[in-house]
Amino acid sequence: MSDVTTVPVGQDYDVLVGHGVSTRVAEVLPDGVARVLVVHGEPLGHLAEPVATSLRRGGLDVHLAAVPDAEAAKTIEVASDLWARMGQAGFTRSDAVVAVGGGSVTDLGGWAAAAWLRGVAVVHVPTTVLGMVDAAVGGKSGINTAEGKNLVGAFHTPAAVLCDLDHLPSLPPADLAAGLAEVVKCGFIADPRILEVVESDAAGVQDPGSPALREVIERTIAVKASVVAADLRESSLREILNYGHTLGHAVEHHEQYRMRHGEAVSIGMVFAAELAHRTGHMDEDLLGRHRYVLGLLGLPTTYARADFGDLLAALRRDKKTRGGTLRFVVLDGPAQPTRLEGPDESLLREAYAALT
Structure with a gap:
């Protein structure tokens, strides 16, 4: 993929920008990952499924989890549901979360990954301009409370961020x-x-x-x-x-x-x-x-x-x-x-x- 731009975030991870990069998730996961929870906004199953398919082709055990759209995803109740799914599927510290969606989904997915067993790998696949340029890059994760936005969260560096430009034409x-x-x-x-x-x-x-x-x-x-x-x-x-x-x-x-x-x-x-x-x-x-x-x-x-x-x-x-x-x-x-x-x-x- 010659049109892919790589932006390093220090020595920690890379952000890949280009067409079709969302199907490269298996390439950027850490070694030893066996199970992956693919978290996606409810309207984005059609974007999450190709990601899940590419992971299954790599021999991984993939679980899909749809979450509410936008800020409604960023609650302790939704995060708790994700942890329950990981617990029931036997996720260990060497497994991973992949967040497919806008900034709210990457915030939530990062927080769920940061808290599960005190930290498992996360890869972000932002599907919006906001997600690509802001929420998915930088390792901030979090949820909202009744008192304000992003008041509960953690710094949790992703393994990679894949910004697929093919996702942008579907944006309102x-x-x-x-x-x-x-x-x-x-x-x-x-x-x-x-x-x-x-x-x-x-x-x-x-x-x-x-x-x-x-x-x-x-x-x-x-x-x-x-x-x-x-x-x-x-x-x-x-x-x-x-x-x-x-x-x-x-x-x-x-x-x-x-x-x-x-x-x-x-x-x-x-x-x-x-x-x-x-x-x-x-x-x-x-x-x-x-x-x-x-x-x-x-x-x-x-x-x-x-x-x-x-x-x-x-x-x-x-x-x-x-x-x-x-x-x-x-x-x-x-x-x-x-x-x-x-x-x-x-x-x-x-x-x-x-x-x-």
Whole structure:
């Protein structure tokens, strides 16, 4: 497969990007695997079955597990069902999980693998732009609770990530566009060439078969791989990948996860830009560029469906909060992320008012 691009994540594992790579799962599993649990979203049985077939051809004992779509998959009840399946099938520490689906499925599959016998191998086969550029890469896994998103989880490095571009044409356009929010994020925090591609060919990056989309996907994966390799456990540098996510997660929680993740992150990036502008970090041009680039993709840049007091309570539960001090990733300029700690509440309210 000469068109396959390999993006190494440090020395730990590779991300393969190309056509047809999802049937190469058996090649990237660790030696000694005998049983594999293939976890997939309920609507994606047609994508999971070829993966399962390729594994069976390799002589492996394969078990398929369909889980609810989107964020509904990320509950302790669904994870417990997966552990029950593994226990009943006799999974040992040398067996593996393969997660086929969007970011919610890879989050769940990674968490189930991390917790079973204190850690078995996992391979991610993301089927969405969001999964390919964000959720599946980096070793974060987790589920949601009533109190917020991704509050329970673990760092669990996958054995490999297989990004099959053949899965993208079946994506609804709104889902593809929402995944591009994470692409734009990486353009702002690390690789401005991504922003230039979107600005010059917004239609192309929304075409699942275009070279422009493949370029920004590969560039975004490279950004994340570089950051994750330097800081797996989010002790410092990796926090820049949360650009737009602090308010974004609060919005998702308020919307009861009925809003697409990328749409919430888009709103969160505009909020972060407004906050950065008000605290002297960001100039007017870069603030305006946020709304322009996200608007080219049809992503939301305004939001007025929540009282800020409700969102503030969720912000205080954010994973970056330390000792009650709110912390935000902001930009001093393109590809110049920094951390803003403890901004005055009045500035937060002003930034939110600008969204409405």
